[in-house]
Each structure stands twice: as C-alpha cells, then as structure tokens.
Amino acid sequence: MTAVEKLLNKNLEGKFICVGLDTDISKIPIYLSSASNPILEFNQAIINSTKNAAAAYKINFAFYEKDGEKGLKNLSETIEIIPSNTLIIADAKRGDIGNTSSMYAKSVFDYFKCDAVTLNPFMGKDSLEPFLDYKEKLNFILTLTSNKGATDFEKLKLDDGRFLYQAIIEKIVEWNSNNNCGLVFGATNSSELKENVQSFGSLPVLLPGVGAQGGKLEDVIVAFESANKSNFLINISRGILYKSSDKDFAEKASEELVNLNKRVDSVLNETY
Amino acid sequence: MTAVEKLLNKNLEGKFICVGLDTDISKIPIYLSSASNPILEFNQAIINSTKNAAAAYKINFAFYEKDGEKGLKNLSETIEIIPSNTLIIADAKRGDIGNTSSMYAKSVFDYFKCDAVTLNPFMGKDSLEPFLDYKEKLNFILTLTSNKGATDFEKLKLDDGRFLYQAIIEKIVEWNSNNNCGLVFGATNSSELKENVQSFGSLPVLLPGVGAQGGKLEDVIVAFESANKSNFLINISRGILYKSSDKDFAEKASEELVNLNKRVDSVLNETY
Numbered sequence: 001m002t003a004v005e006k007l008l009n010k011n012l013e014g015k016f017i018c019v020g021l022d023t024d025i026s027k028i029p030i031y032l033s034s035a036s037n038p039i040l041e042f043n044q045a046i047i048n049s050t051k052n053a054a055a056a057y058k059i060n061f062a063f064y065e066k067d068g069e070k071g072l073k074n075l076s077e078t079i080e081i082i083p084s085n086t087l088i089i090a091d092a093k094r095g096d097i098g099n100t101s102s103m104y105a106k107s108v109f110d111y112f113k114c115d116a117v118t119l120n121p122f123m124g125k126d127s128l129e130p131f132l133d134y135k136e137k138l139n140f141i142l143t144l145t146s147n148k149g150a151t152d153f154e155k156l157k158l159d160d161g162r163f164l165y166q167a168i169i170e171k172i173v174e175w176n177s178n179n180n181c182g183l184v185f186g187a188t189n190s191s192e193l194k195e196n197v198q199s200f201g202s203l204p205v206l207l208p209g210v211g212a213q214g215g216k217l218e219d220v221i222v223a224f225e226s227a228n229k230s231n232f233l234i235n236i237s238r239g240i241l242y243k244s245s246d247k248d249f250a251e252k253a254s255e256e257l258v259n260l261n262k263r264v265d266s267v268l269n270e271t272y
Numbered sequence: 273m274t275a276v277e278k279l280l281n282k283n284l285e286g287k288f289i290c291v292g293l294d295t296d297i298s299k300i301p302i303y304l305s306s307a308s309n310p311i312l313e314f315n316q317a318i319i320n321s322t323k324n325a326a327a328a329y330k331i332n333f334a335f336y337e338k339d340g341e342k343g344l345k346n347l348s349e350t351i352e353i354i355p356s357n358t359l360i361i362a363d364a365k366r367g368d369i370g371n372t373s374s375m376y377a378k379s380v381f382d383y384f385k386c387d388a389v390t391l392n393p394f395m396g397k398d399s400l401e402p403f404l405d406y407k408e409k410l411n412f413i414l415t416l417t418s419n420k421g422a423t424d425f426e427k428l429k430l431d432d433g434r435f436l437y438q439a440i441i442e443k444i445v446e447w448n449s450n451n452n453c454g455l456v457f458g459a460t461n462s463s464e465l466k467e468n469v470q471s472f473g474s475l476p477v478l479l480p481g482v483g484a485q486g487g488k489l490e491d492v493i494v495a496f497e498s499a500n501k502s503n504f505l506i507n508i509s510r511g512i513l514y515k516s517s518d519k520d521f522a523e524k525a526s527e528e529l530v531n532l533n534k535r536v537d538s539v540l541n542e543t544y
Binding site (some may be wrong): 022060061063064065066067068069072073076088092093094095096097098099100101103106109111112120121122123124125126127142145146148149150151152154155156157158159161164172179192210213218248 | 418421426430480
C-alpha cells in the first residue's frame with residue numbers, strides 16, 4: 001500500500017486526526033519515570049489506545065534526536081509498534097543540497113521506514129528531489145507555518161503580488177509528477193487557509209497548530225468543506241498525549257481522540 | 273573559548289578552509305572496507321592529518337543519520353577526536369517551531385557538543401531563537417545557497433525590490449544581539465557575494481560550494497578582500513576527503529588542504 005493510499009483509506013473511514021508523538025520526558029506522567037524506558041512505555045500505551053481511531057502518527061524527530069543513539073532506538077521501536085496500515089510521518093523538516101538530501105531520504109525512508117516526511121522547501125526543487133524520487137512515499141512540504149515567525153519570510157509579498165507561501169504552493173503542485181507531494185499549512189492561519197485551499201488541487205494537506213498553538217479545529221474543517229476537499233490530516237500532539245498526567249493517560253488520550261473525531265464529524269454533517 | 277573566538281583565532285592564523293566531513297562509505301578507499309568501522313577509521317585518519325591546518329570541521333549530519341544509531345555513534349566519536357580549540361559545525365540545517373527547535377538545539381549543542389550549527393531561516397525568528405539563546409555557540413543561518421534550486425525561492429524578488437535572500441541577511445544582522453549569528457552564502461554565487469558582502473556587517477560567513485559544486489576559491493576571497501572582511505570559512509568536503517582513493521588518502525587530504533591554504537594566502541597577498 002502506498003503512503004497516499006494509507007492516508008485516503010483512513011480519510012474514507014472518517015478519520016482525520018493525526019496523533020503527534022512529541023513525547024517529552026518532562027511532560028509524561030511522573031509515575032512512569034521509574035520504568036526502564038519511560039519514553040517507549042509511554043508511546044506504546046498511547047499507540048495501543050489510539051490506533052483504531054488515529055488517521056496517522058507524526059513522529060517529531062527532534063524529541064528523539066535530543067537523546068542521541070538512545071533516542072533513535074526509541075524512535076525505531078516506536079515505529080515498529082504502529083500498525084502497518086497507518087501512515088507514519090517523519091516530522092523532520094529536512095532539505096539540503098542534492099547529495100545530502102539523498103542521505104536524509106535514506107535515513108527517514110530506508111532506515112526508519114517511515115511512510116511520509118515533512119520537508120523545508122527553502123532551497124528549492126533539487127533539494128527535495130531525492131525525496132520525491134521515492135514514488136510510494138508522501139512528502140509534506142512546508143508552505144505557511146503555524147508559528148509567529150511565519151510573518152518574517154513566508155508572508156512576504158513578491159513583486160508579482162503573490163505571497164512567498166503562495167509561490168511555494170504553486171511550485172509544489174508543479175513538482176507533483178509522482179503524485180507523492182503534500183503540503184503543510186499551519187492551522188493558526190485559518191483565513192489564509194480558506195483563501196488558498198482551492199489552489200492545493202489534489203495535494204494532501206497536513207495541518208499542525210490546532211490546540212496548544214491556537215488554531216481552531218472547526219475553522220480548518222469549514223475551510224476544507226468549502227473547497228470540497230477531503231484528503232487532509234489535522235495534527236494534534238500535546239492536546240492528546242498529555243490530556244491526563246495520571247495512570248489513565250492512555251485512556252484519556254484515546255477519549256480525546258474519539259472526541260476530536262466526533263467534532264470533525266459534526267462539522268462535516270452540518271455542512272452537508 | 274566561545275565558538276566565535278575559536279573561529280577568529282584560526283582566521284588570525286591565516287586558516288580559512290573548513291574541512292567538511294561528508295563521509296560516504298561508497299567513496300572512501302576500498303581497502304578500508306575490511307576495517308571494523310570504516311567510517312570512523314577514515315575520519316580519524318583525515319582529522320589527524322588535517323588538524324594543524326584546518327580552520328574548522330563541518331560535520332554533515334545526514335551522512336551519519338542514514339545509518340541510524342550506529343551512525344550517531346560514529347558522529348559522537350568523530351567529534352571527540354577533533355581538537356578542542358577547533359570549531360565543530362553541525363551541518364544540520366534545522367529550524368522548526370519553538371518547542372521543537374529547543375529539542376534540536378539540545379541535540380546539537382548539549383548532546384553532540386558541537387560549537388556551531390547551520391540553520392534554515394524559512395520559519396522565521398522564533399524558529400531559531402532556541403539556538404540563539406546559546407550565547408557561546410555560533411549559528412550559521414542560510415541566506416543564498418550554492419545549489420540550482422536557489423532560484424526557486426531564495427532569488428525571488430520582493431515587492432520592495434529586495435531579493436528574498438537579502439531580506440534574510442538584514443534579519444540576521446538584526447537577530448545578532450548575542451553576537452552568535454553567522455550566515456551561509458553559497459560560493460557558486462560569486463557576483464551576488466561581491467554585491468552583498470558589505471551588508472554582512474560583522475557576521476562570520478560560511479561558504480560551501482567551492483570545488484565539486486563549481487564555486488571558485490579565488491572569486492570568494494577577492495569578494496571578501498574588497499569588503500575588508502576577514503571572518504569567513506570556505507568549506508571543502510569532497511575535494512579534500514577523496515583526493516586519493518588509495519592508502520595515502522589522509523596524506524593527500526592534508527597536502528590538498530595545505531595547498532588550498534596557500535592559494536588563499538596568495539590571493540590575500542596579491543590584494544594587499
């Protein structure tokens with residue numbers, strides 16, 4: 001099954017929430033600190049309780065890299081627990097000159113066997129091509145991000161009247177000859193999302209920024225509904241992982257995920 | 273010694289060449305393949321033969337990440353061999369939302385104990401701040417890169433007449449309140465370098481792209497000389513590492529580095 005098929009299957013089942021595994025040792029339940037491997041036990045419990053309702057898992061590489069070798073071992077072991085029919089996104093924001101990007105692509109796709117990756121488009125097409133050459137994978141490329149700093153460069157106006165992020169969206173549509181591109185659009189920018197969603201074409205969309213960062217779930221779904229577009233993922237990390245800081249954390253995470261799915265469903269039904 | 277001091281000391285000694293450790297198992301001498309750890313043995317030999325002439329070492333993280341845990345072990349062990357008075361640059365091109373960038377900063381500065389890092393500015397100031405908060409470190413931020421794809425976005429013209437990369441340079445100058453910012457400028461763009469070098473102010477500059485990528489060493493130095501600017505590093509990776517594919521590879525690497533230093537010196541002397 002290709003990465004795009006995995007995503008579409010989940011979307012067809014009405015699952016749109018991606019669980020972000022930004023697992024932070026300082027935020028997981030304190031009682032786990034006596035476990036032999038707190039991070040892995042936490043991830044295991046979260047995945048087991050959410051796997052039937054999750055549309056995808058997004059693994060934030062930074063949270064594992066900070067622990068060096070040990071962190072990468074946790075990363076590999078976490079990936080092994082995720083059911084094979086569920087999309088695994090390496091949230092790594094890579095992008096470099098060609099021969100270096102080839103190595104990064106080998107890392108996320110061959111070594112870690114992720115289905116998808118997040119990429120930074122700054123250096124242009126040839127910096128992403130080694131990833132785009134993996135036809136079965138899915139490459140979510142940054143356009144307009146969810147953070148404040150998006151105004152520094154992404155929202156700069158070009159001399160032809162477009163914003164930089166709009167020029168990027170156009171390029172991604174052009175680069176999609178293998179049907180393995182997607183885009184990342186920060187959910188905090190709901191008005192820009194509404195204005196630009198038509199330009200996404202058939203590209204799948206990953207939307208971080210709902211919850212802790214201030215984006216509203218309902219605003220996002222309304223934007224997609226207005227464009228009659230249904231291949232998207234709303235990422236929630238902290239809002240699911242740390243719903244409870246007690247022994248019931250996995251149960252509460254699952255409850256929250258089910259609740260989020262219901263909220264998506266109710267907006268979809270309202271709109272129809 | 274801060275990272276900036278390490279760089280300035282080497283520049284004052286007339287050393288401007290940074291050795292890029294993009295160690296690729298398919299390019300190192302074949303006889304090393306029977307070694308218990310070919311990559312580490314190769315790096316060890318290269319560092320031992322070049323350490324007296326190198327201005328800095330740049331470690332391309334991608335080349336190590338592709339081997340997962342084992343790769344990171346090689347990365348750590350390579351870093352341990354480099355003399356403590358020599359700048360170690362983590363070429364990682366990181367940049368993400370704040371809490372994620374904090375984790376990346378922990379990885380390169382706390383776990384791997386690198387002196388400097390390369391960063392991608394696309395997501396704006398708050399995506400780099402966790403790195404800039406490390407006052408003793410040095411943050412080389414991408415501006416105009418050496419690859420073809422630099423024309424896709426970096427060279428787009430803004431509505432105020434500047435190119436995107438020029439807007440980035442101005443921001444980096446502004447973000448340098450801890451005197452720990454530098455910039456990356458691709459040596460393949462020698463005319464843009466000449467036109468913009470005055471705008472770099474006191475920022476140290478890392479220049480990749482000489483050699484395999486087509487940039488000319490002499491063009492770069494002339495540009496810096498014209499601006500009377502002396503805190504820069506010219507990175508050479510493949511041109512030093514793979515000068516010989518035989519048992520004399522480390523000796524030949526050292527000879528090439530010494531030769532490159534002489535070429536820099538001769539341009540500097542011509543100009544004075």
